[in-house]
Amino acid sequence: MTTLSELQVPRLGECRFDSPLGKYVAGRRTNEHYVDEDDRVLFDDTVELLRARQLPLDELPTFEPGGPRRRIFFEPGATRVGIVTCGGLCPGLNDVIRGLVLELHAHYAVDDVVGFRHGFAGLVPGLAPAPVALTPDTVATINEQGGTILGSSRGAQDPEVMADCLVDLGIDILFVIGGDGSMRGAAGLADVLLSRGLDVAVVGIPKTIDNDIPFIGQSFGFQTAYTTAAQAIQAARVEAQSAMNGVGLVRVMGRHSGFIACYASLSVHHADFVLVPEVPFALEGPGGFLACLHRAVIENGCAVVVVAEGAGQDFLYAEGSDPSGNPALGDIGRHLRRAITDHFAAAGTGLTLKYIDPGYTIRSVPASAHDSVYCVRLAQAAVHAGMAGRTKLVVGRRHNRFIHVPIAQAVSYRNQVAPDGDLWLSVLESTAQPAEMR
Numbered sequence: 001m002t003t004l005s006e007l008q009v010p011r012l013g014e015c016r017f018d019s020p021l022g023k024y025v026a027g028r029r030t031n032e033h034y035v036d037e038d039d040r041v042l043f044d045d046t047v048e049l050l051r052a053r054q055l056p057l058d059e060l061p062t063f064e065p066g067g068p069r070r071r072i073f074f075e076p077g078a079t080r081v082g083i084v085t086c087g088g089l090c091p092g093l094n095d096v097i098r099g100l101v102l103e104l105h106a107h108y109a110v111d112d113v114v115g116f117r118h119g120f121a122g123l124v125p126g127l128a129p130a131p132v133a134l135t136p137d138t139v140a141t142i143n144e145q146g147g148t149i150l151g152s153s154r155g156a157q158d159p160e161v162m163a164d165c166l167v168d169l170g171i172d173i174l175f176v177i178g179g180d181g182s183m184r185g186a187a188g189l190a191d192v193l194l195s196r197g198l199d200v201a202v203v204g205i206p207k208t209i210d211n212d213i214p215f216i217g218q219s220f221g222f223q224t225a226y227t228t229a230a231q232a233i234q235a236a237r238v239e240a241q242s243a244m245n246g247v248g249l250v251r252v253m254g255r256h257s258g259f260i261a262c263y264a265s266l267s268v269h270h271a272d273f274v275l276v277p278e279v280p281f282a283l284e285g286p287g288g289f290l291a292c293l294h295r296a297v298i299e300n301g302c303a304v305v306v307v308a309e310g311a312g313q314d315f316l317y318a319e320g321s322d323p324s325g326n327p328a329l330g331d332i333g334r335h336l337r338r339a340i341t342d343h344f345a346a347a348g349t350g351l352t353l354k355y356i357d358p359g360y361t362i363r364s365v366p367a368s369a370h371d372s373v374y375c376v377r378l379a380q381a382a383v384h385a386g387m388a389g390r391t392k393l394v395v396g397r398r399h400n401r402f403i404h405v406p407i408a409q410a411v412s413y414r415n416q417v418a419p420d421g422d423l424w425l426s427v428l429e430s431t432a433q434p435a436e437m438r
């Protein structure tokens, strides 16, 4: 069970400077649209969950709110900032970079911003091209492009070497935009900096199209990702409906968490089967997936199947791992394509199967307007946190409030689709899929 002490965010020291944003927040108090910096945001959001803790009010687990402070740690105009993007692509990376640069420039008079190239490799001399200067002009329209103008890479680097690099360049705040592996790297780097007694803040902005970071309601880019995936499901439905005994099979990303599969399917309300890593299923047998699919095609003339890449891994074999340390996955999409084809052939039923894998298309597109708004606001929250001397944290949004989450907590487990939760129930309600395929 999460405790109050686990949710405390480290601070570099006393906030000695008046914030240039102080005038905006001077008289503000907590209300339904704003959380005062002295207030805390509740971890739980129901009476029953709160009651079950049996704790006095000031011992309940709570988060530090995000947002501008009245006093800050770093001197406006005299602060040097670095930005790095790590791991796989995600819609909105450029929006976050741009949001950071513009917020630093416009509100904290920070014009000395460098972008490290290609992930943590950019903080290791000789491994990547030299850092580049980021100005309001150079980032002016980057939000219109997918990807990251800084480039990215997977994999950890030596935190001592990265710390040396930050010291050599005189960086005061490093913003790390990355997933769980990158956040572990950021935490390791923050530890080295703290242990050396250096006033250098490391602030994370969590990035994952899989939406698998816990404690925060939704990660940026996820909405764009499932909107793009939905177009593939739409296409699969058109193909399946137009064929005799048509099956549209769509494989989407989602290594351990099937949120893209669930949201994309719900958004078009077209999928007959949704297969996610969190809900095991049998392939064979009268109650298995193949028999259920066969029945659906006989009854309705066609069917659409959406499968997350991490589903059904117990049918597959894969070895090795990627540079981030993620175990390799077997290809469930191709496996299902073969299994469905064989099953229909064995039953003597005709089949027209169209297989669509929108994989990298999903994450390389520019952010939707919804995600762009979220990216800008996350970037602003990250700048406020960094300028206030918070370190070893990620910014996020929970219960519609911006919060600071210690990195240790943000990587302590994975956000997944709960088989007994309301999202999965919605998926079951919107498909022809039985609750169990065993």
Ligand code: F6P
Binding pocket: 088, 089, 179, 208, 209, 210, 253, 254, 255, 309, 322, 363
């Ligand atoms: O981590 C996010 C993710 O989208 C996973 O769902 C997927 O397995 C992975 O990225 C693929 O990334 P890459 O092919 O770049 O290693």
